Amino acid sequence: MTAAAPRFLYIARHAQASPDETELTEQGRRQAVLLGERLRGIPLSAVHHGPLPRAAQTARLVHEQLGADIPLRASEPAGDYVPYAPRREELPEESADRFLAFVEQFPEAERARGPELAEAATARFTGPADGDEPRHELVVTHAFLAAWLVRDALDAPAWRWLGLNHANAALTVIRYAPGRPAALLMVNDMGHLPEELRWTGFPPELRV
Numbered sequence: 001m002t003a004a005a006p007r008f009l010y011i012a013r014h015a016q017a018s019p020d021e022t023e024l025t026e027q028g029r030r031q032a033v034l035l036g037e038r039l040r041g042i043p044l045s046a047v048h049h050g051p052l053p054r055a056a057q058t059a060r061l062v063h064e065q066l067g068a069d070i071p072l073r074a075s076e077p078a079g080d081y082v083p084y085a086p087r088r089e090e091l092p093e094e095s096a097d098r099f100l101a102f103v104e105q106f107p108e109a110e111r112a113r114g115p116e117l118a119e120a121a122t123a124r125f126t127g128p129a130d131g132d133e134p135r136h137e138l139v140v141t142h143a144f145l146a147a148w149l150v151r152d153a154l155d156a157p158a159w160r161w162l163g164l165n166h167a168n169a170a171l172t173v174i175r176y177a178p179g180r181p182a183a184l185l186m187v188n189d190m191g192h193l194p195e196e197l198r199w200t201g202f203p204p205e206l207r208v
Contacts, residue, residue, distance in 0.1 A: 003130070003132050004129065004131075005131055007128055008185075009139065009176065011139050011150075011174070012058070012140050012141070013140075013141065013142060014052075014057075014142060014169070015029065015032040015169045022054075023057060027197055028168065029061060032057070032061035033064075033065055034197070036063065036064065038171070039066060040065055040067055044066065044068070045070070045071075046071045047063050047072050047137075048125070048139045050074075050080060051075075055079070055142065058140050058169070059138075062138070062140065076120075077121035078140070078141045081110055081114040081144065083114050083121075083147075084114065084118060084161060085103050086100075102162070125139055126153075126174070143166045144161065147161040147165070150174075152182075153174045167199050167200060169193060170189060172186060173186045
């Protein structure tokens with residue numbers, strides 16, 4: 001039987017981006033550096049990131065702070081896409097119209113490909129690690145995949161990624177151990193950011 005060990009998955013949404021999303025803002029660059037400083041000392045085996053500039057730039061700035069020879073890898077499944085488009089009958093009646101309108105604003109091609117990419121991300125990044133040693137990996141991604149992975153860890157219905165928000169450069173950590181359900185160790189944590197850099201990219205009505 002193949003040996004298995006705990007996997008610690010560190011999930012970070014990219015830092016704040018410019019309006020055209022081609023680069024990080026000055027605030028975003030500060031967020032990324034502070035996230036990297038927080039992760040320094042964790043025995044990461046790899047830093048994965050989505051292919052879009054805002055995720056790639058965030059990952060590079062984080063990587064520069066780690067002070068170790070850690071692979072930096074672009075990953076299409078870590079990108080920005082709709083992981084699951086629900087049917088009306090799956091949704092709570094009081095929020096169905098709002099959720100469906102939100103999902104339908106994205107191109108049909110993106111909605112069609114999203115579940116395939118979400119399945120690939122789940123296969124690649126979740127579950128116990130092969131071997132005898134615990135594995136620590138960072139995925140710098142986007143709000144939708146972060147929400148999808150939290151939903152998956154909780155074994156919640158597929159539509160429930162909707163309404164789970166992540167702020168820029170916030171950190172979520174999930175532990176996958178052999179023979180145990182996934183454990184959420186922290187979600188949307190911004191303790192590494194000063195007050196003026198927190199909650200960017202988060203719906204204003206949900207900020208605290």
